Amino acid sequence: MSDYHDQYTDLLGAYALDAVDGEEQAQIELHLRTCPWCAAEVAEHREVASFLSHGGSDAPDGVWDRIVAELSPPAPPLRMSFSPLPERGADVVPIERGRRPNRVLGAVLAVAACLLLVLAVVAVDQYRRIQSMEDQVALPDGAGAALVVELSGEEGNSGAKAVVERSGQGFLVSHDLPDVSDDELYQLWGNVDGVILSLGTFDSATDVVNFQLDPSRLDQVEGFMVTLEKAPGAPTSEHPPVIIGATA
């Protein structure tokens, strides 16, 4: 493991218990995006912590009714980008028997069909979400989104839009940033109440950059910026923004 990795490991327990804050928290979150070992360790710590929680209470009266009142209306049936296994006990419909096809060929075709189905589901799902966000951006006042921020370069030659839903789910769309070399990438940052948080890395070929903000703090978002960094990204940036935009 590298020094870059080792500097975070001792903090993983505290981070899993929400006992790390500020810049240090942002740095760990950035590291976890690229380090499956540390991400797995944090998940283990949280699993252990869940045993320490007091669960003797009953669910509070009235809260369920308030939740139901805020549920979004029924929507298209597909939302997740993976196909779950069939539920246990699901009916199996027998295939009408005819001439028995070659088993190997059948299996290959079945796998190919499954792959195509999964890819189609992913593509449809992505298209829906992207289209939905693009539609919101197209509205004059960004109605439907909690935040819409225009980012632009110093000379106005590059731009993008950051769109954030009320759930905190955000998208950087319509960027026209130039290509970068193999050892570089773009890094998106958010300014939340003066604290600069890394929101992810991407390259110029990425159409939509997904990120997540705390939905309860959307009113504290002051803006977004994109910097050019060496791969795999930086915990803090010392580079000037390529594009930047502030909330209205």
Add this chain to the structure above:
Amino acid sequence: MSEPLNETSDAGLVVAISRYNQDALAEAYRRHAGAVFGLAKRLLAEASLAEEVVQEVFLRLWNSPDKFDPGRGSLRSYLLAQCHGRSVDLLRSETSRRRREENDLRRTAEAGYDLEREVWDLTVADHVREAIAKLPEGERQAIRLAYLGGHTYREVAELLDEPEGTVKSRIRSGLKHLRADLVAIGVNAGEEAP
């Protein structure tokens, strides 16, 4: 015929929630809202704030079910982590500070309070208590103050008058010891809650 929701696994419930199945959310709420509320109330010490956190946690599950990764742990630990993070945000906000100080005073006045009293499920409570009791005192204190007190590790270091590096190491090693002990005595720290 598909499985009734009350027999569906937690991961299956989340898949159903992703398909906008409100009954699946109700079932997840029935299974876990008590634990989520218990943790929020333990941290915030105010029922109305704790209820708000419960509401937020389950609405977030409804709005973004894909944030739950069954490969990373149980739905219960995911919901409790969400609850803990949100509660700590509230706890650390300026408006909550005074209330927290009052609650801290009240809690320290309670005789015999310790981490062992906070375990969640009677069916595993004895095992968990046993594992907690085996922890060195420094590790137990650090985990209690961080997780159930909502303190940062730097605050914990101040409270215990220990170096910050010692505290963060103790939290991590304590959690690892707990996990190892739980596994050794037959409690699977990765299994779904009943």
